[in-house]
Amino acid sequence: MKWWGWALIACTGLLLALILSGSPRNSGELGLSEFTQAVREQRVKTADIAFQGGTALVSGRLTNGQPYRARTLPADPVLKLGTLEARGVTVTYVAPPRVSVLGALSMLLTLALIGGLIVLLIRSRNGANGDAAGTFAKSKAAVVSEGQIKLTFTDVAGCDEAKQDLQEVVDFLRQPDKYHLLGARIPHGVLLVGPPGSGKTLLAKAVAGEARVPYFSISGSDFVEMFVGVGAARVRDLFEQARKASPCIVFIDEIDAVGRKRGMNLQGGNDEREQTLNQLLVEMDGFGSGQDVIVLAATNRPDVLDAALLRPGRFDRQVVVDAPDVRGREQILRIHARKKPLDMSVDLGVIARRTAGMVGADLENLLNEAALLAAREGRSRITGRDVDEARDRVLMGPERRSLVVREADRKVTAYHEVGHALAAQLLPHADKVHKLTVVPRGRSLGSALYTPEDRMHHTRAALLDRICVALAGHAAEDVACGEVTTGAQNDFQQATGLARRMVTEWGMSEVGQLALAQDSGNYLGFGPQPTSYSDHTAEQIDAAVADILNGQYARAHALLSEHAHVLHRLTDELVARESLSGEELRTVLAGGTLPDLPGAARPEAPVPQGGTLHPEGA
Ligand code: ADP
Ligand code: MG
Numbered sequence: 001m002k003w004w005g006w007a008l009i010a011c012t013g014l015l016l017a018l019i020l021s022g023s024p025r026n027s028g029e030l031g032l033s034e035f036t037q038a039v040r041e042q043r044v045k046t047a048d049i050a051f052q053g054g055t056a057l058v059s060g061r062l063t064n065g066q067p068y069r070a071r072t073l074p075a076d077p078v079l080k081l082g083t084l085e086a087r088g089v090t091v092t093y094v095a096p097p098r099v100s101v102l103g104a105l106s107m108l109l110t111l112a113l114i115g116g117l118i119v120l121l122i123r124s125r126n127g128a129n130g131d132a133a134g135t136f137a138k139s140k141a142a143v144v145s146e147g148q149i150k151l152t153f154t155d156v157a158g159c160d161e162a163k164q165d166l167q168e169v170v171d172f173l174r175q176p177d178k179y180h181l182l183g184a185r186i187p188h189g190v191l192l193v194g195p196p197g198s199g200k201t202l203l204a205k206a207v208a209g210e211a212r213v214p215y216f217s218i219s220g221s222d223f224v225e226m227f228v229g230v231g232a233a234r235v236r237d238l239f240e241q242a243r244k245a246s247p248c249i250v251f252i253d254e255i256d257a258v259g260r261k262r263g264m265n266l267q268g269g270n271d272e273r274e275q276t277l278n279q280l281l282v283e284m285d286g287f288g289s290g291q292d293v294i295v296l297a298a299t300n301r302p303d304v305l306d307a308a309l310l311r312p313g314r315f316d317r318q319v320v321v322d323a324p325d326v327r328g329r330e331q332i333l334r335i336h337a338r339k340k341p342l343d344m345s346v347d348l349g350v351i352a353r354r355t356a357g358m359v360g361a362d363l364e365n366l367l368n369e370a371a372l373l374a375a376r377e378g379r380s381r382i383t384g385r386d387v388d389e390a391r392d393r394v395l396m397g398p399e400r401r402s403l404v405v406r407e408a409d410r411k412v413t414a415y416h417e418v419g420h421a422l423a424a425q426l427l428p429h430a431d432k433v434h435k436l437t438v439v440p441r442g443r444s445l446g447s448a449l450y451t452p453e454d455r456m457h458h459t460r461a462a463l464l465d466r467i468c469v470a471l472a473g474h475a476a477e478d479v480a481c482g483e484v485t486t487g488a489q490n491d492f493q494q495a496t497g498l499a500r501r502m503v504t505e506w507g508m509s510e511v512g513q514l515a516l517a518q519d520s521g522n523y524l525g526f527g528p529q530p531t532s533y534s535d536h537t538a539e540q541i542d543a544a545v546a547d548i549l550n551g552q553y554a555r556a557h558a559l560l561s562e563h564a565h566v567l568h569r570l571t572d573e574l575v576a577r578e579s580l581s582g583e584e585l586r587t588v589l590a591g592g593t594l595p596d597l598p599g600a601a602r603p604e605a606p607v608p609q610g611g612t613l614h615p616e617g618a
């Protein structure tokens, strides 16, 4: 701020102090009851009474010589001449005090100064060049014109699936005409979803770098201002600029700041945010032909987003940017080690293996800490010791520690997921396994993904296989470790739900070919829903459901016991690699071996509970 800005602040402060110190409170103002009491106790010597409007202003001296002031109603009995004189008070009636010219002037001056200050503040926020109101509504987007982003997909590692998904966006931006000629409708909006630090912002930039188009980036929180309407104006301005620059990319980082579900605010709604969100929706709907603007957005909380944002024509594509597995972490480490001189003792493969649970941002931080340590000790190369120590430091951070899953937990999770996958692979009617992983995602410690086959009808055999697969995770824990964990809750829900529907909706049990389902759609009452069948039938249903579940659990258990050696081998591979593709799973199942992990020798696989459970190489 310039010198006169500071002078302005100083003057305002001085004047305010003067006005405040001159206020009547500080010159012996008595409360009404204080004054009444003083009169009653004959402590008041003189009283000058002035009537002004609806109040009586009293001032004078107390018997001890102190000045005082008080204000009351003109009709107050204490003011009666008789009352006052009876208490020995000398009364004078005076004209009401006029508002002093000086006071009024100083008040005006202060107001002017405060106004000046506000203008000054707004200007300095907007880069100080003129037209305050105008610049306020301009979008704060950082614009990078084409060819300036040197980042490409090779700078992002460990999220190959996300890159594949985004390749289509890149293709379109490079040659939009190819798509236009075919009349293809291209997605307007792509939502990048993933935990913090997994590289969403980086990936969005890389898309722009790959496509060589202009890139407008803005953070969701930049839209949310204290003045209503500014956010919406910024959105309008941003998209106006983007349309002129088409084809281009608009990237809205942390979109949950504007995109939260509407109408959930307890203080009666946040008008500003809603207006901004509405404007965003309007702009996204308004893309016409020839306007090749693709909006990328990133969030780690897709669950809080307003459903309207996810509708077709808006952010209808989601690209998941997960935390990397061990191979991904090694590639990320290679990227960030490019410009760092590493000693021979640093093995990135080993570091990758020891940093389970870390995301790209953590790994970058890790190497940076290691470099700092080496520099502090005056070495010219980073050693393995530096990296180890840096790892401890990074993990020491409060929120990171919980991320690194305990080794034993990971092993049990791996058995569980392999159990699902193995059953799915061995049973004839189950969906084929696409990928299984022990990289935590959301609240689950691991997951198995299937390629569902499109079927119009499900046969009884296929449904039983699906139930068997769902229960196989739990069964695998029992087969391999002899005890089970609480990780199978969701599996049980799924299996039980399927079994119940088989009995009550699809007539696939001894209970009979009846439609026994409760019509839950229209039931709005409280308490248990009325049923259309007897208690006896209800018992039969429960028994039939339990029959199915127990039968399939026994089947899963037998299947996995029979293939216990593959179960163990697959689990070891999964613990070492953190994720396995369907191909790799089938290779191991067929008795083949997987190529060694790049970088280091195989880890000595730890055995969780006693070596006997672990027939290695059987
Ligand atoms: P997000 O936006 O998902 O929170 P960022 O993209 O801001 O994460 O990542 C922060 C930094 O971490 C990046 O600038 C980059 O240096 C590093 N990083 C994160 N993920 C990766 C990755 N997959 N490959 C390479 N570097 C990464
Ligand atoms: Mg980010």
Ligand code: ZN
Pocket: 416, 420, 473, 474, 487, 488, 491
């Ligand atoms: Zn499971």
